[in-house]
Amino acid sequence: GQARGVLPRGHELLVTRARSAAFAEADLVIVAGVPLDFRLRYGSFGSKEAPARVVHVADAPEGIASHCALAASAAGDLAAFFTLLAEAARPGGDPAWLGRLRAAWRASVDADADLLASDATPVHPMRVYGELLKALDDDAVVIGDGGDFVSFAGRLVEQARPGRWLDPGPFGCLGTGLGYAIGARLAHPSSQIVLLLGDGAAGLSLMDADTLARHNLPVVIIVGNNGAWGLEKGPMRAVYGYDVAADLRPGTRYDEVVRGLGGAGEMVTSPAEIAPALRRAFASGVPYLLNVITDVDAEYPRTTTGV
Template identity: 30%
Template sequence: MLVAKLLARELAEAGAAFVFGIPGKESLRFCAELAEVGITFVGARHETQAVMMADGYWRATGRIGVALVAQGAGLSNAIGGMACAARARSGVVVVTGDLLKADAATGPSSEALMELKGINTRVACESVFVDYVRPASGEAAHAEIRAALTRARAGRTVALAFPSDIFSAEAVEQQELPAYDAQAEAAAPSPDDVEMIAELLTSGFTARRPLVIAGKGAVRSGAIPAIRRFAEATGALLATSLPARSSFAGDPFNVGVCGTLSTSVGSGLIARADCVIAFGASLNPFTTYGQSVFAKDAQIVHVDINEAALGKYLVPAMGVVGDAGLTAEALTTAVLSRGGRREGYRSAEIAAQLAEFDPAAEFTDQSTDEFIDPRTLMVELDRVLPSARTLVVDAGLHLHNACSFLQVERPEDFIFPVDSLAIGLGMGAAVGAAFARVRDLTVLEVGDGGLMMALGDLDTAIRHRLPIVVVVSNDEAWGAEAQHLNLLGESDDFVRLPTPSLAELAVAMGAEGYTIRSRGDIEVVADRLREPLSGPIVLDCRVHPDIQPESFEFDYAGVFAK
């Protein structure tokens, strides 16, 4: 059996359903093997978008995502997507070639070839924190493929880089390799840590206004139900980091996102908490608003499976290493054993405050005949789009309004590929998510700059007739840079970029396109959305270019500028 066939078989056994990418001559034989094992190859237009398709598929399903890129120049193009996937700890395998043959790891000819092709595969992968696996022979390939895919299934981004003579080499099958379904036992918290937190919550200090924050780690570990029970037992209000938004949707004591995108009612309640227990959330500056979101004397407890995450951004009063779900369950038991449920921060008055909050009442509509207010746009789109949706939000100034006003029903319905802070990666992620959930609607919210970067893979969505609504917040500018220049009192002319009609461009490519300048234009789209989609729809939303999100100065002039 050739290594190419063995790799295809191993991918199928590891749960891969799709391979997204652009092949090179070294991987053509591998591509030919995919159909034989039931894997669909999806041809992309750009390598970074192919990696983001794999990333979006992983984020939507928790199943391994696979991208294929050519060696050298193809890998160079893929680096942006690989950086995002690696920082998000996405379970993605990037299959590529290595410029060096297996028997030529060094030497003048190899160095000359790398200089010609322009990249050293190992250095490129490791520079963006991607695991690098290079099968050195047909004899070693099976074990190394299995090891790479096992890492990916555990949430690592891995480059599986084959020397040019290995794909077509004969493989030696290994009979005693670890199975893919082997599960590592979740780490329980220390009993002493559990007792200390229970003491903090029930006696001595006695937290009267506790707050629980769930992060992406808690969502991925399936800990949300256990965290909710813990909050009920302690009388804690519930909040999330942005990537974990909607974890507690429908709960009467859910204050929403904590940090720069907190609502006015939420931020007021968060600031009064006297004890904060965070599960699987990094507590980065966006979640803590630069550590200013909490009261100065609030006791911070940080629970994370990864010890290195404790104190990375904010030094807690107490750091606990443990699985979020197991820790929440142990804490609930310990608290209840000390006298039963507590009212804590859960009063009828606070429940009423949260129930009565209307985000649309937080601003005054500044739409004109030419431009729609971006906040009004998102409020109205949230109303007309089906509530059962997968929402993908690209990086950029526009994300503030999209994340504030476009809702999702479950945390797994929100895909936020901004981990490398690069714009333009949302298109690939949306395509991958749409393949994962082809019967549901995927909504991509993106800026005009990000869409123009990724326009080629709008074609991928069109070719495969994917049900994607592409909402383009089009301010005809690099919006964040324009606002930053305005803060500095400088001219923003050089970051204002006239944009062609994106609706007409979409139609020319084979999609549907609509221009949005008013509420009336949104009603036309609402009528269209009552019918099934047979492919992408692009909404070219001409948003008011001078409306600045409330958290802009902190996020862009503060964190991003450093």
């Protein structure tokens, strides 16, 4: 996650939305600084007929994958690795392949346009991000703490600078968001700090808004409130046809919790309310929670339901 922004949004080589196409067609993949886990197909790239060679790079030997065949590996200082790689690399590449990836990236962006502007009620989560992306500064720090709601952010939020995205990591350890927000506000006193919470994740750490209020640490908190553990509810329905213990109380007033702790907030129930509510939140100078009632049936589209 911390690599987001190394190539800033708009960079000609940034084709993250075409990652699936790139992985499927690649003949060589270098993975640096992250494990070869479910997010990266456990190290399986290319096709069955032409599997890609994989080079795994980590900051310590124990971080190198042992569950799959590697063409090469390296452990140590990642900056030194990339410096040496850049010195050894020959100019060139395949302009036609890059062009295909750019076309796939553009098609993915275009396909999202209608939902980013959706007027549906309950609010589609994509509309929340359609408005948020227009309000973010280049140096904003965006923190994700949640399942389905934050999955949309992971796909849509492209940072302009590195070190401006934080999330629970590959194990999805929910509850990290408020602590991250406190640290981010202290580290970046003049930047926008935005914390994205699912309503499930809000139940794990929202009381730490008390710390934000007592220490005068303004953070904009956006809760995607669909009354469910969406990351569990959707896959259970897909696999079994029903879901168990995945529902939360509808319409919980998380905004009133933050107000009671010394901050501010409001409930948002329609798409037209999102943009003005964001303006009020960023201008407030206090911890401010937007409690957005979202559509429980608007789940994040996934190609897998787990391991």
